[in-house]
Amino acid sequence: MKILGLSCSPRKKGNTVTLLEEMLKGAAEHGANTELFSISGKDIRGCDSCYSCFTKGECHIQDDMQPLYEKLLEADGIVFGSPIYTYGMTAQAKAIIDRIFALNQPGRTLTNKVCGVIVVAGSIGLIDALKDYYFFITVQRMLPANFVAAYATEKGDAAQLEKGMTAAFNLGKEVVQLVDKKFKFPNEFPRNFFAFGTHTH
Numbered sequence: 001m002k003i004l005g006l007s008c009s010p011r012k013k014g015n016t017v018t019l020l021e022e023m024l025k026g027a028a029e030h031g032a033n034t035e036l037f038s039i040s041g042k043d044i045r046g047c048d049s050c051y052s053c054f055t056k057g058e059c060h061i062q063d064d065m066q067p068l069y070e071k072l073l074e075a076d077g078i079v080f081g082s083p084i085y086t087y088g089m090t091a092q093a094k095a096i097i098d099r100i101f102a103l104n105q106p107g108r109t110l111t112n113k114v115c116g117v118i119v120v121a122g123s124i125g126l127i128d129a130l131k132d133y134y135f136f137i138t139v140q141r142m143l144p145a146n147f148v149a150a151y152a153t154e155k156g157d158a159a160q161l162e163k164g165m166t167a168a169f170n171l172g173k174e175v176v177q178l179v180d181k182k183f184k185f186p187n188e189f190p191r192n193f194f195a196f197g198t199h200t201h
């Protein structure tokens, strides 16, 4: 079983990484193979709306999202981590979510993978990012695991949060336990990828 922690903080070894590492420790201690992917120092560009992924099955942008696509697909469980930047997830976190648009071929989706979230803020915006992440998780037909929402500002602050660190460790354990359940959405409830609502034709 593979559990991926994905840090969308540009800060090297910041609070998001600290909490994700604790989550991965919890997962590893419960039998998982774990990996941390940090976007710090990486080149993750925004979707350019070319739609070529619809016909070709892959994104044409050659940047650090390419190896991340494979890591996301290989993982049984994923925990997204992002600091709050201006009341929401970081631009890199949103770029990754947009670029996952390209994972839209049979056998190349995030459907049925277990997914948790870790968000970190100095003061305000945690719930906004959580809502965005869990809406994404719902639409992808992933299985939602718990979240950790922590208050930390300076580098090193998160490591001092006794409850936050315990919650992160427990999230790792929970993700492993949920993956073990081998949950699958029934085929009669396919992924509804597009935002068709009552207002569309």
Ligand SMILES: Cc1cc2nc3c(=O)[nH]c(=O)nc-3n(C[C@H](O)[C@H](O)[C@H](O)COP(=O)(O)O)c2cc1C
Pocket (backbone or CB within 6 Å): 009, 010, 011, 013, 014, 015, 016, 017, 082, 083, 084, 085, 086, 087, 088, 120, 121, 122, 123, 124, 125, 152, 153, 154, 155
């Ligand atoms: C550009 C920028 C915008 C930020 N905006 C917010 C914000 O809106 N709300 C908040 O509570 N903290 C905000 N912060 C603080 C970070 O969320 C906080 O420092 C967090 O611990 C950073 O996590 P990291 O160490 O994983 O990078 C901002 C920080 C930066 C650099």
